[in-house]
Amino acid sequence: MTTLHAQAGYLPGLAPEHLQWQTLVFEAGADRLEVAVPLLTGEQMTALALRVKQASRIHLKTMSVSQIVAVVDTAIARLLDPADPYRREAQRLLPIVSGYDAEMVRVGLTAFFQTFRAPQLHRFVAEDFANPKLLDEFQPRPKGGVAKAFGPELLVHSWAGNVPALPLWSLVCGLLVKAGNIGKVPSAEPLFAGWFARLLAEVHPPLADCLAVVWWKGGDEQQAVPLYAQADAVLAYGSNESLEQVRRHLPVTTRFLPYGHKLGFGLIGRAALDALRGPATARLAAHDVMRYDQQGCYSPHVFYVERGGKVSPRLFAQSLGSELAKLQHRFPRRALGVEDARAVAGWRQTRELQSLATDSDGVIGDDGAAWAVAYADTVQALSPTSMNRSIQVVAVDALDQVIAHIEPHRRFLQTAGLAVAPDELFALSQRLGAAGVTRICAIGSMTSPEAAWHHDGRFSLLDLVRIVEIEQSAERAADQLARYAD
Secondary structure, three states: OEEEEEEOOEOOOOOHHHOEEEEEEEEEOOEEEEEEEEEOOHHHHHHHHHHHHHHHHHHHOOOOHHHHHHHHHHHHHHHOOOOOHHHHHHHHHHHHHHOOOHHHHHHHHHHHHHHHOHHHHHHHHHHHOOOHHHHOOOEEOOOOOEEEEEOOOEEEEEOOOOOOOOOHHHHHHHHHOOOEEEEEOOOOOOOHHHHHHHHHHHHOHHHOOOEEEEOOOOOOHHHHHHHHHHOOEEEEEOOHHHHHHHHHOOOOOOEEEEEOOOEEEEEEOHHHOOOOHHHHHHHHHHHHHHHHHHOOOOOEEEEEEEOOOOOOHHHHHHHHHHHHHHHHHHOOOOOOOHHHHHHHHHHHHHHHHHHOOOOOOEEEOOOOOOOEEEEEOOOOOOOOOOOOOEEEEEEEOOHHHHHHHHHHHHHHEEEEEEEOOHHHHHHHHHHHHHHOOOEEEEOOOOOOOOOOOOHHHOOOOHHHOEEEEEOHHHHHHHHHOOOOOO
16 A cells, blocks of 8 residues: 655645644555544634735735736636646545545636636626725715725635545635635645645735645644634534534624535426437436535536426336436445445335335346436425435425425425426526525536535635615815815
């Protein structure tokens, strides 16, 4: 076995020899990776927060948004370059850390990074600000007076590690609103955020002290209290339990933006189920299931398939299984740990027991396969699978039937993938939105959100800023005190 070593985090102003370190171990195939993560004291955490806030006041907050976009775009161009040392390191180590197939990581990183190029970043800003100059200077408002958007002095991120490079979303948002940023990396994927911070410092050295990347053991929020005390806003990803732990340690005046677990699903209408479109739709659906083994909040757990097409729901389920089997050859599922393997086996057994009640139900795929498609001939409520390429296909007479079965789970709804005719799209979307869905996309695009998407129906940037207004009365009063006033 080959043993590799890496160091996580990015800690401007703190010398490595003055820190305590803990080692996280990852193994994949013949490779063993030992990652050193920093353990900061309360005093070091406070000093780091003060340093980041001071540097961001001097450097980041004096840059225009266009200048920040240009810096991030330059960094992203390097991450998209297969020959760049940071890109090579990501492709070498992230498969070991995550357990995902190396080719899946390579393809996934490229598609992900492409959403952070300059045109897409300008869309980020324009989506939330009709006048992006609000982030740079006071601007006239339609109601009168002028206003400016101010980002936090310090934005703290608590990231999840279910998908490689996921911290990029919120970190870039923090930079665009000119916040000082400190992010806590998860134990499941502690490397990418530190790489990106170092890359930004190389691309634009004045940003070197404007952000930091730290670590503490998951659930040990007490260690983060000194950092939370300095934060204006905290953005966190994770389970509802872990988010509640974060909330309990925050000062009451700190803005908290939690992003919890979600359930994705797909709706496939009979218009997408003719002899030509049916197999193509199954191929797209299989890609949504395969990408990162359903670990994303936008990944599908159930496909509701409408009867009445030339391809029946059962035949669609069989085609989906065939496509998943093909994808296993190109993008093998990651090796499962004991807990994940037990969950997959338990989910499969539950579905097989349910199928005994009717000859029309069943599970497609051998016990030893790296995927499983459960088919139900009667409509069922939305429920999570065991992930790791386990998917439920449910036959329905009409897609409208689905609404009543997803609505009880509105707190967990986010992404719905659709394959329907144009005359159905908006009427169905209206009902899905009312039921709690916040993102509607095409089958095949569920795991690839557009740049500037509204995560969980919220604004990416507006939620992070406060608006400072100069009312017309202040302008008029100032005019009366001018040297030219009578």
